[in-house]
Amino acid sequence: MTFWTALAGMVAVTFGARYAGLALRTELPAFWVRFLHFVPIAVFAALVTPSLEGGLGEGEIRAVGAVATALVAWRTKSLGLSIAAGMLAFWLLRIPF
Amino acid sequence: MRSHPFVHGFSAIAPLWLGVVPFAIAYAVVARDAGLSLVETQALSLLVFAGSAQFTAVGLFATGASAVGIVLTTFLLNVRHVLYGLALGRRVRLEGWRRPVAAFFLTDEVFGVVSSRRAPTFAYLLGAELSLFVTWNLSTLGGAVLGGAIPDPERLGLDLVFPLAFLALLVPLVRTRVELVVALVSGALAYGVARASSGGIPIVVSGVVGSLLGAWLTRGHAVQEPRLEDAIREVA
Numbered sequence: 001m002t003f004w005t006a007l008a009g010m011v012a013v014t015f016g017a018r019y020a021g022l023a024l025r026t027e028l029p030a031f032w033v034r035f036l037h038f039v040p041i042a043v044f045a046a047l048v049t050p051s052l053e054g055g056l057g058e059g060e061i062r063a064v065g066a067v068a069t070a071l072v073a074w075r076t077k078s079l080g081l082s083i084a085a086g087m088l089a090f091w092l093l094r095i096p097f
Numbered sequence: 098m099r100s101h102p103f104v105h106g107f108s109a110i111a112p113l114w115l116g117v118v119p120f121a122i123a124y125a126v127v128a129r130d131a132g133l134s135l136v137e138t139q140a141l142s143l144l145v146f147a148g149s150a151q152f153t154a155v156g157l158f159a160t161g162a163s164a165v166g167i168v169l170t171t172f173l174l175n176v177r178h179v180l181y182g183l184a185l186g187r188r189v190r191l192e193g194w195r196r197p198v199a200a201f202f203l204t205d206e207v208f209g210v211v212s213s214r215r216a217p218t219f220a221y222l223l224g225a226e227l228s229l230f231v232t233w234n235l236s237t238l239g240g241a242v243l244g245g246a247i248p249d250p251e252r253l254g255l256d257l258v259f260p261l262a263f264l265a266l267l268v269p270l271v272r273t274r275v276e277l278v279v280a281l282v283s284g285a286l287a288y289g290v291a292r293a294s295s296g297g298i299p300i301v302v303s304g305v306v307g308s309l310l311g312a313w314l315t316r317g318h319a320v321q322e323p324r325l326e327d328a329i330r331e332v333a
Contacts, residue, residue, distance in 0.1 A: 007140060007141065009167070018175075018182060019182065021179040021181060023200075035311070039180055040208075041280050042283035042303055044267035045303070048263050052260045065257060066260065070264055073266075080111070083112050083115070083261050087254075087257065
């Protein structure tokens with residue numbers, strides 16, 4: 001049956017990708033150690049920009065929310081407070097529009 | 098009072114539940130609309146456990162796509178996890194059975210929170226992973242049972258939780274000029290690539306290009322271990 005065949009394949013490729021990186025345990029050259037230092041920075045930035053705008057034409061007030069989050073993250077380094085500040089700014093600005 | 102690392106990891110993910118719960122519900126509603134049974138809807142959440150891939154796959158099931166097409170799309174969406182594993186594998190000691198277990202539950206959110214933690218342990222990692230897994234699966238079940246009686250999370254703006262979370266994780270990591278350049282270039286590149294292809298591709302391309310750029314710009318510098326003292330703290 002197509003569903004269960006597809007599911008088996010999905011599990012295989014997803015688990016394969018998740019395991020492959022963790023399984024590599026060799027000593028890396030200095031260049032690649034520095035490369036890995038930048039991976040979280042590059043990936044987090046790439047996880048922010050494509051989905052920040054949203055699909056409902058609210059790009060500007062969502063951007064204001066992002067500024068609020070960035071400021072609170074910079075001052076407090078608290079994940080929960082940073083998200084709360086951004087969502088609160090966004091929801092408040094949403095009211096008049 | 099110091100809580101167990103597992104509990105600490107579990108609660109570190111809690112701020113993201115606000116985004117995870119409505120999205121798992123939305124996924125389940127879409128999956129049921131696409132004609133998947135309750136068991137099939139839940140099986141994807143239990144065994145694949147990858148939000149964007151699950152959403153895409155149920156869309157493809159609805160259009161009658163082939164199993165090969167669905168699996169290839171899933172691979173493209175999820176190949177970014179290779180990068181996460183490479184980065185995490187150097188920071189968390191994982192021996193024997195712990196490595197496949199840690200791999201099975203690895204997600205963007207867990208990579209984010211655990212990368213920002215100084216000296217994370219397996220227990221902390223597993224706590225963060227199961228925090229997301231349990232929430233994702235219970236919410237899938239809720240959505241699959243309750244169906245369309247639930248408002249669309251995008252209308253509530255709850256999809257904004259995810260970019261905000263990764264922005265909050267990013268900000269404290271950017272301390273040098275090179276790190277700022279890498280963040281700006283990667284963000285701009287991902288935005289551009291996302292115009293042409295959706296899902297995991299922008300993350301893979303930007304993650305690799307941005308990290309290569311950072312490694313190249315810091316050539317000749319002494320190798321430094323990730324300095325995460327300034328990283329984001331959890332709510333716990």
